[in-house]
Amino acid sequence: MQIDGHCHCGKVTYAAEISETRTFVCHCTDCQQFSGSAFRVRTVIPSANFKITSGSPRTYSKTSETGTERIMHFCEFCGTHLFGSGTDITTGISLSTTTATQKNEIMPMAQVWCQSKLPWIEALGSLRQIEKQAFGKG
Ligand SMILES: [Zn+2]
Ligand SMILES: [Zn+2]
Numbered sequence: 637m638q639i640d641g642h643c644h645c646g647k648v649t650y651a652a653e654i655s656e657t658r659t660f661v662c663h664c665t666d667c668q669q670f671s672g673s674a675f676r677v678r679t680v681i682p683s684a685n686f687k688i689t690s691g692s693p694r695t696y697s698k699t700s701e702t703g704t705e706r707i708m709h710f711c712e713f714c715g716t717h718l719f720g721s722g723t724d725i726t727t728g729i730s731l732s733t734t735t736a737t738q739k740n741e742i743m744p745m746a747q748v749w750c751q752s753k754l755p756w757i758e759a760l761g762s763l764r765q766i767e768k769q770a771f772g773k774g
Contacts, residue, residue, distance in 0.1 A: 641736035643716035648691035664749035
């Protein structure tokens with residue numbers, strides 16, 4: 637699937653060719669911390685299938701739980717995290733698919749790092765659903 641996306645402020649944009657079979661929900665604690673949310677949706681793609689079309693993301697290096705160094709690529713203006721890679725970016729990237737214009741169509745195929753999945757995730761479907769803001773300005 638051909639997709640395109642951008643950070644919140646729009647200074648960094650990208651285009652990518654992805655496969656839904658390599659798209660997953662990640663419940664790891666890094667994804668929770670970086671997103672400020674319960675999980676991220678990631679897709680793993682060859683670097684040749686990914687192109688920054690405007691702007692230039694900043695990077696942050698972290699050491700994963702398995703001891704490998706990972707580079708996080710984010711917009712320096714709005715802070716949106718766009719993708720991660722190894723120290724050699726040519727070996728592939730993992731893209732946050734909810735930054736894509738086509739995010740509604742990109743269905744994850746699996747959930748990973750479920751050992752750190754937040755305990756209330758399973759209950760989300762049974763919660764009251766409100767169309768828009770309910771508790772004041774967010
Ligand atoms: Zn931005
Ligand atoms: Zn993760």
